[in-house]
Amino acid sequence: MSAEQDRVLRVEHVSKRLSGKLILDDCSLDVRRGELMVLIGPSGAGKSTLLQCIDCLIPPDTGEIWLEGERLERDDKRKLCAFRAQVGMIFQDFNLFDHLTAEENVAIALRKVRGMSRKEARERALDELARVGLARRALLYPAQLSGGQKQRVAIARALAMDPKVMLLDEPTSALDPELVGEVLAVIRDLAAGGMTMVMATHQMDFARALATEILFMERGRIIERGSPAQLLADGAGTRTHDFCVRILEVSL
Numbered sequence: 073m074s075a076e077q078d079r080v081l082r083v084e085h086v087s088k089r090l091s092g093k094l095i096l097d098d099c100s101l102d103v104r105r106g107e108l109m110v111l112i113g114p115s116g117a118g119k120s121t122l123l124q125c126i127d128c129l130i131p132p133d134t135g136e137i138w139l140e141g142e143r144l145e146r147d148d149k150r151k152l153c154a155f156r157a158q159v160g161m162i163f164q165d166f167n168l169f170d171h172l173t174a175e176e177n178v179a180i181a182l183r184k185v186r187g188m189s190r191k192e193a194r195e196r197a198l199d200e201l202a203r204v205g206l207a208r209r210a211l212l213y214p215a216q217l218s219g220g221q222k223q224r225v226a227i228a229r230a231l232a233m234d235p236k237v238m239l240l241d242e243p244t245s246a247l248d249p250e251l252v253g254e255v256l257a258v259i260r261d262l263a264a265g266g267m268t269m270v271m272a273t274h275q276m277d278f279a280r281a282l283a284t285e286i287l288f289m290e291r292g293r294i295i296e297r298g299s300p301a302q303l304l305a306d307g308a309g310t311r312t313h314d315f316c317v318r319i320l321e322v323s324l
């Protein structure tokens with residue numbers, strides 16, 4: 073496979089102003105197949121805005137997004153929907169439908185977007201719930217699930233759409249500490265299975281162990297990028313390393 077074909081997501085020179093303030097300033101990134109790119113940086117750095125600009129939930133002011141070599145034409149509603157159907161988005165607060173069971177939360181897009189029959193969608197939903205360890209919780213409503221289980225339903229829902237890339241915005245930061253591990257374990261399995269992902273997180277041990285590349289953001293800019301070994305080694309002298317030391321101190 074050529075380097076170009078190997079590139080799943082390409083973000084070029086994305087900038088965004090909100091309420092007159094420059095929130096993203098010329099952000100570019102390339103994600104290759106099977107990579108887990110981790111975005112880190114202080115609160116307000118622009119990580120969520122960048123992920124939402126990639127998915128065009130917040131349309132960027134300038135810049136281009138490419139998925140598997142195809143440039144996204146944001147003004148074409150049909151193309152934008154087709155693009156979104158191929159990008160799995162995971163939010164901090166799960167974004168499940170409270171009036172639908174876990175299974176229905178996963179099945180609904182399969183029926184509405186993929187046009188599957190009720191039966192087909194149900195079978196696929198159950199497969200995806202089993203993949204995240206929730207086969208026995210399929211008939212429960214979000215209110216009957218723990219935060220970790222809710223986030224795993226959200227991941228199953230994204231997986232059901234066969235995404236080419238998944239964007240995860242601090243998927244564990246709304247969880248009680250004892251539930252973080254079960255969600256990270258699912259993400260670790262996805263990485264091991266070759267899923268391409270971009271994830272904003274403050275879970276530094278996870279990033280150190282699993283990120284193929286770390287991007288450090290500050291004030292809307294990507295100011296450092298490299299492997300965990302390059303950015304996080306003791307004595308690396310990087311902003312990324314300083315930031316990690318500071319957040320570890322806070323959590324002690």
Ligand SMILES: Nc1ncnc2c1ncn2[C@@H]1O[C@H](COP(=O)(O)OP(=O)(O)OP(=O)(O)O)[C@@H](O)[C@H]1O
Pocket residue numbers: 090091093095113114115116117118119120121122
């Ligand atoms: N609609 C908006 N109007 C004006 N400013 C906004 C808007 N949405 C976000 N911002 C600002 O954009 C900046 C980046 O926010 P963003 O949520 O992307 O940061 P973040 O890196 O995800 O932070 P956190 O770690 O707290 O999640 C912040 O200064 C925020 O106040």
Ligand SMILES: [Mg+2]
Pocket residue numbers: 119120121241242
């Ligand atoms: Mg955020």
